Amino acid sequence: MSTAEEIHPGAPRRGGGREAITAAARESFAERGYHGTSIRDIARRAGLSLSALYYWHPSKQHLLAALMEEITHDYFGRCDRALRGIGDDPAERLSALVRVTVEYRVSRRVESNIAALEWRNLEPANRERLAGLRRAATRLWADIIDDGVARGVFGCPHPDDARRAVVAACNAIVQWYEPGGGITPAELAERYTGIALRIVDHRG
Amino acid sequence: MSTAEEIHPGAPRRGGGREAITAAARESFAERGYHGTSIRDIARRAGLSLSALYYWHPSKQHLLAALMEEITHDYFGRCDRALRGIGDDPAERLSALVRVTVEYRVSRRVESNIAALEWRNLEPANRERLAGLRRAATRLWADIIDDGVARGVFGCPHPDDARRAVVAACNAIVQWYEPGGGITPAELAERYTGIALRIVDHRG
Amino acid sequence: MSTAEEIHPGAPRRGGGREAITAAARESFAERGYHGTSIRDIARRAGLSLSALYYWHPSKQHLLAALMEEITHDYFGRCDRALRGIGDDPAERLSALVRVTVEYRVSRRVESNIAALEWRNLEPANRERLAGLRRAATRLWADIIDDGVARGVFGCPHPDDARRAVVAACNAIVQWYEPGGGITPAELAERYTGIALRIVDHRG
Amino acid sequence: MSTAEEIHPGAPRRGGGREAITAAARESFAERGYHGTSIRDIARRAGLSLSALYYWHPSKQHLLAALMEEITHDYFGRCDRALRGIGDDPAERLSALVRVTVEYRVSRRVESNIAALEWRNLEPANRERLAGLRRAATRLWADIIDDGVARGVFGCPHPDDARRAVVAACNAIVQWYEPGGGITPAELAERYTGIALRIVDHRG
DNA sequence: AATGAATGAGCGTTCATTCAT
DNA sequence: AATGAATGAACGCTCATTCAT
Numbered sequence: 001m002s003t004a005e006e007i008h009p010g011a012p013r014r015g016g017g018r019e020a021i022t023a024a025a026r027e028s029f030a031e032r033g034y035h036g037t038s039i040r041d042i043a044r045r046a047g048l049s050l051s052a053l054y055y056w057h058p059s060k061q062h063l064l065a066a067l068m069e070e071i072t073h074d075y076f077g078r079c080d081r082a083l084r085g086i087g088d089d090p091a092e093r094l095s096a097l098v099r100v101t102v103e104y105r106v107s108r109r110v111e112s113n114i115a116a117l118e119w120r121n122l123e124p125a126n127r128e129r130l131a132g133l134r135r136a137a138t139r140l141w142a143d144i145i146d147d148g149v150a151r152g153v154f155g156c157p158h159p160d161d162a163r164r165a166v167v168a169a170c171n172a173i174v175q176w177y178e179p180g181g182g183i184t185p186a187e188l189a190e191r192y193t194g195i196a197l198r199i200v201d202h203r204g
Numbered sequence: 205m206s207t208a209e210e211i212h213p214g215a216p217r218r219g220g221g222r223e224a225i226t227a228a229a230r231e232s233f234a235e236r237g238y239h240g241t242s243i244r245d246i247a248r249r250a251g252l253s254l255s256a257l258y259y260w261h262p263s264k265q266h267l268l269a270a271l272m273e274e275i276t277h278d279y280f281g282r283c284d285r286a287l288r289g290i291g292d293d294p295a296e297r298l299s300a301l302v303r304v305t306v307e308y309r310v311s312r313r314v315e316s317n318i319a320a321l322e323w324r325n326l327e328p329a330n331r332e333r334l335a336g337l338r339r340a341a342t343r344l345w346a347d348i349i350d351d352g353v354a355r356g357v358f359g360c361p362h363p364d365d366a367r368r369a370v371v372a373a374c375n376a377i378v379q380w381y382e383p384g385g386g387i388t389p390a391e392l393a394e395r396y397t398g399i400a401l402r403i404v405d406h407r408g
Numbered sequence: 409m410s411t412a413e414e415i416h417p418g419a420p421r422r423g424g425g426r427e428a429i430t431a432a433a434r435e436s437f438a439e440r441g442y443h444g445t446s447i448r449d450i451a452r453r454a455g456l457s458l459s460a461l462y463y464w465h466p467s468k469q470h471l472l473a474a475l476m477e478e479i480t481h482d483y484f485g486r487c488d489r490a491l492r493g494i495g496d497d498p499a500e501r502l503s504a505l506v507r508v509t510v511e512y513r514v515s516r517r518v519e520s521n522i523a524a525l526e527w528r529n530l531e532p533a534n535r536e537r538l539a540g541l542r543r544a545a546t547r548l549w550a551d552i553i554d555d556g557v558a559r560g561v562f563g564c565p566h567p568d569d570a571r572r573a574v575v576a577a578c579n580a581i582v583q584w585y586e587p588g589g590g591i592t593p594a595e596l597a598e599r600y601t602g603i604a605l606r607i608v609d610h611r612g
Numbered sequence: 613m614s615t616a617e618e619i620h621p622g623a624p625r626r627g628g629g630r631e632a633i634t635a636a637a638r639e640s641f642a643e644r645g646y647h648g649t650s651i652r653d654i655a656r657r658a659g660l661s662l663s664a665l666y667y668w669h670p671s672k673q674h675l676l677a678a679l680m681e682e683i684t685h686d687y688f689g690r691c692d693r694a695l696r697g698i699g700d701d702p703a704e705r706l707s708a709l710v711r712v713t714v715e716y717r718v719s720r721r722v723e724s725n726i727a728a729l730e731w732r733n734l735e736p737a738n739r740e741r742l743a744g745l746r747r748a749a750t751r752l753w754a755d756i757i758d759d760g761v762a763r764g765v766f767g768c769p770h771p772d773d774a775r776r777a778v779v780a781a782c783n784a785i786v787q788w789y790e791p792g793g794g795i796t797p798a799e800l801a802e803r804y805t806g807i808a809l810r811i812v813d814h815r816g
Numbered sequence: 817a818a819t820g821a822a823t824g825a826g827c828g829t830t831c832a833t834t835c836a837t
Numbered sequence: 838a839a840t841g842a843a844t845g846a847a848c849g850c851t852c853a854t855t856c857a858t
Contacts, residue, residue, distance in 0.1 A: 576777075
């Protein structure tokens, strides 16, 4: 979130130091990557001293891990909630998941970038801790598609590949989407549900 | 595994400093990213001194740029050649492109990783120099899909999104594919041409 | 000898990192020249780590520039003050300038060496910033000599050459003078005012 | 001497490698100083490979020492020859020495710069070897002035200071003289003999 | 008479981190 | 709740020099 910066760019952020630092880290990691970002960059961006950063976070790696955890939980929570209000029709469930994902990629570009690219920069211990959640997210997709196939609603011969293709397509949005570029998130979600349903070979 | 090692496995690298360095850089960049790789890592991996690296390459950035250029040209050349031997049926042309891409992602994992992730670490001048080739590659896909749509062979309502989805699906392979994991490249290519044709809504 | 040491001779430098570093840089640059001095030399001499140096100064070049600026201002200020308390007799004014300069060369040997030799190692931007002050110092001498010639008090046919000769003679003192070598600064100043007055062909 | 470079700047020099290298070293040392010059700079300027440089000279320091030796001998030889053809009148002898020196500073600017600035970059052994010649040159001046004073032709009260002033004035010429700047070397020599004679307080 | 390939030490600089306050 | 001052390790890179040819 960079609202503060859009109003007073470069100005020290209002509000707590903790928030300012995570926000600055989010943006920096997204823009230049973990190793391309120095903690001085982050502190500068947060309008705080280097030491303030260490008051709130024990290390740069911890900052990344916290960020990744937050992002993953946030995304997974949204998926979960979106599916809860929906019946058991596989096409509808898949569409809901696509919609949530597209919306997330579009409205949380910074977070999407980090989630996509910084996984390999997590130290093993931190990566492990998140791996379970990642697998759960995968299962969310897999369960729906497998169910659709089992019921004969989806005709794709290789559900795992279909799932990967759907997810990859949604995830790639962050690489090219420009906010305010003429196409609304809702419209985009619509298009991608179409693509997803074709990938799984949905028989309407 | 470096090319040198593929030729004389286990033998100490003698001469061929330039190749040894490029190979080492390729592997290191792929594994840990540009900023996560130090030139000392590269030199060590190449079995050469730090200074030997600078005898052959003027800078770390130049090394990345040369690598990216080589990779991009190589991939684009394969695409080009694959299309040249094929008629003008959009489905066949699209399948050919998918096959080439899947095969490349599977057989050139290191290069695919670099091409996918290190674009943003190119200095503007180097990025610019490659941007044209990138656009040309995009056009390869776009022309085929647009043609298919124009002929009524492809029914997808949004050709650009279809293209992006197909490419994203193919590119993502490098993230999960494990060589020797039971599924052959040919079989994988087969599956992905299927996915691609569904994405563009091919009417057989 | 650093200023810090002049205040607490022999005491370990505590705090005052900035001063310790500037002092160390002054001495090292004077002894071995800008390019002959490494910042590790400076840090070692200051009794601080390499990084402490960068905490106080953004670069080696900046260190030189700051030093040069300080030295030039200091010397010019002394000249200015010396002339302010003196009437308009050219011989007296010239003598005052010679005295100040001789004294400076003798008592600030380190600074005199830097000012004399490191000009060419300033980056153009830094050199430019100091060029004005240099020209002003030159004008101090030129105005006096020109005035003396105009009034007929100085008979030298080429005032510019006379000025350069006087200044060169004074500046060269740093090359041979050894403090405690039997001749007092006051006596030396006396001798050099004599030389200067002969150079401008003063008609007593 | 940079005639070759003035004709084909940057082009490899004609003639023997040894000469090309010393010429390149002369110019580089004069422009940027010993420590500011790399042997790669020299080789590049000479249009030769790094290794060619080492074929002719065992080290960078040796190159400097050889250069200094050559320069010092050349200058001293000129002084010697100039005095040989002249009677024993102190004023005439002093004038001859000034003329030779002025001319040397004007026509051998590169060499004069090196002689003036690089003394401290000679390793002790090399410095020692040249110290004798330096002292001899000093004696040339001193003998004349002392003789003039003894004969009552020169009235300066401090012959050593007078000598240093004369030499300093002549040496400083290289710092400001621009060839083709309107004033001929001969005219300049004329002016500086005047200054020198006033410094020693010559009684015409 | 010269070169191409390589090296180890050192360069100026930046890194993540710590500590006393 | 935060800072200013400092550190040791590492960074990308250049240095003078060597060696086989």
